Amino acid sequence: xxxxxxxxxxxxELLRDAYAVHTGIxxxxxxxxxxPRPVIEIIERDDGLVNGAPAAHYLDxxxxxxxxxxxxxxxxxxxxxxxxxxxxRIALVLQERGIPVTGLDTSPGALRVSRHxxxxxxxxxxxxxxxxxxxxxxxxxxxxxxxxxxxxxxxxPAFLAALAALARPGAQVIAHGTDPYGxxxxxxxxxxxxxxxxxxxxxxxxxxLRYRELGTEWFDYLVCSAEELAELVRGTGWRLTxxxxxxxxxxxATLRLAAGR
Ligand SMILES: C[S@@+](CC[C@H](N)C(=O)[O-])C[C@H]1O[C@@H](n2cnc3c(N)ncnc32)[C@H](O)[C@@H]1O
Numbered sequence: 001x002x003x004x005x006x007x008x009x010x011x012x013e014l015l016r017d018a019y020a021v022h023t024g025i026x027x028x029x030x031x032x033x034x035x036p037r038p039v040i041e042i043i044e045r046d047d048g049l050v051n052g053a054p055a056a057h058y059l060d061x062x063x064x065x066x067x068x069x070x071x072x073x074x075x076x077x078x079x080x081x082x083x084x085x086x087x088x089r090i091a092l093v094l095q096e097r098g099i100p101v102t103g104l105d106t107s108p109g110a111l112r113v114s115r116h117x118x119x120x121x122x123x124x125x126x127x128x129x130x131x132x133x134x135x136x137x138x139x140x141x142x143x144x145x146x147x148x149x150x151x152x153x154x155x156x157p158a159f160l161a162a163l164a165a166l167a168r169p170g171a172q173v174i175a176h177g178t179d180p181y182g183x184x185x186x187x188x189x190x191x192x193x194x195x196x197x198x199x200x201x202x203x204x205x206x207x208x209l210r211y212r213e214l215g216t217e218w219f220d221y222l223v224c225s226a227e228e229l230a231e232l233v234r235g236t237g238w239r240l241t242x243x244x245x246x247x248x249x250x251x252x253a254t255l256r257l258a259a260g261r
Contacts, residue, residue: 005215012109018055046206078138088114127162147177148221152204156232164237173255180223
């Protein structure tokens, strides 16, 4: 034993337990074999910051959603790829509305939960891997802060190129992001500064997720301002056509495939 977590499907295990608590289906996590134990996602940042977030909201029905989730769903049209479908909360509502939706995720456990909840069309993998499947889409959703999957300056162009390869003419991306720069907390402003000094975007987080004895590899997850997003999109096949920041610091960014792509 090293004290280090074992690599595994953190998100899948976390969602499985949150689903068991939510529905009573499957063994529920218990304290001392008796009392319900809350299911908490542990997020470690590479400066040592540790945060815990309850996982239950990944299963929330629309009555508990934030307003921007409703606006994202209202803008969704045509064949839709829900990138990082998680527990399927968005895909289920799209299905109910008759919108053809495919849920993509790298977590086998998340896909199991989504399938059990009734999401019909699910694919395991990344956007890059999905290109070879030959399916094409009108809308790409990056919800639940999944603009983070842009990672940073190095990965964003390749990620956007994969989406362009999966796109039908006129396609759109609807992405939920958070502007990280409103804070005055020195733990965060110091981290932003540290990142910039090492050539990264201020909110380019280096994270590892943990649940019970499991952990992920360290990965980059991008929290950026709309101005930084505009910079990342420039020169790709996409145009940033709208930033809805009615719920600032959260925003919904809409990208459109440039004409002729
Ligand atoms: C923060 S959760 C958001 C879940 C869902 N979109 C929601 O709003 O409830 C992130 C999800 O993205 C998935 N994910 C992480 N990296 C991914 C990648 N490179 N490609 C596809 N999915 C990924 C995770 O397994 C997880 O299900």
